[in-house]
Amino acid sequence: MPLDDCRLLQLPKVEDRRGNLTFIEGNRHVPFAIERVYYLYDVPGGAERGGHAHKNLHQFLVAMSGSFDVKLDDGHRKATFHLNRSYSGLYLSPMIWREIDNFSSASVCMVLASARYAEDEYVREYDEFLRLTR
Ligand code: TYD
Numbered sequence: 001m002p003l004d005d006c007r008l009l010q011l012p013k014v015e016d017r018r019g020n021l022t023f024i025e026g027n028r029h030v031p032f033a034i035e036r037v038y039y040l041y042d043v044p045g046g047a048e049r050g051g052h053a054h055k056n057l058h059q060f061l062v063a064m065s066g067s068f069d070v071k072l073d074d075g076h077r078k079a080t081f082h083l084n085r086s087y088s089g090l091y092l093s094p095m096i097w098r099e100i101d102n103f104s105s106a107s108v109c110m111v112l113a114s115a116r117y118a119e120d121e122y123v124r125e126y127d128e129f130l131r132l133t134r
Contacts, residue, residue, distance in 0.1 A: 003074040005093040013087040022087045032058040032114040040109040048101040053123040058114040062089035066107025073097040075133025097129050
């Protein structure tokens with residue numbers, strides 16, 4: 001099931017008295033080549049992001065600061081992950097409906113993606129998503 005492919009991945013963490021360092025290499029620490037990076041920030045309390053799926057896109061979400069919840073749905077099953085560490089992240093395979101909410105103040109959600117932005121690659125209607133997954 002696609003939801004089983006979605007999982008928390010631990011990232012390298014170089015601990016140092018001067019501060020910690022984490023790095024991410026495409027096709028090594030995440031299971032795809034990284035083609036795009038974007039981030040959500042200045043999210044007002046109570047706001048919800050996402051609310052769509054991607055036909056072919058692979059993504060990896062990291063809470064660079066603060067915390068938030070990621071609710072996943074593959075059309076058959078649902079799962080919720082709470083992200084609050086900058087040395088681990090959540091891998092999302094294609095065709096997963098996601099909603100992100102419960103953002104703490106000053107939180108930053110960084111997203112690594114396997115392709116450049118393309119609106120025709122989104123599934124934005126939940127009914128269509130269910131049709132495509134059944
Ligand atoms: P969207 O992916 O719907 O946001 P989220 O899933 O985080 O709630 O994108 C919001 C808007 O930003 C939409 O109009 C498209 C634009 N956008 C880009 O132009 N490039 C990008 O890489 C992303 C992710 C979004």
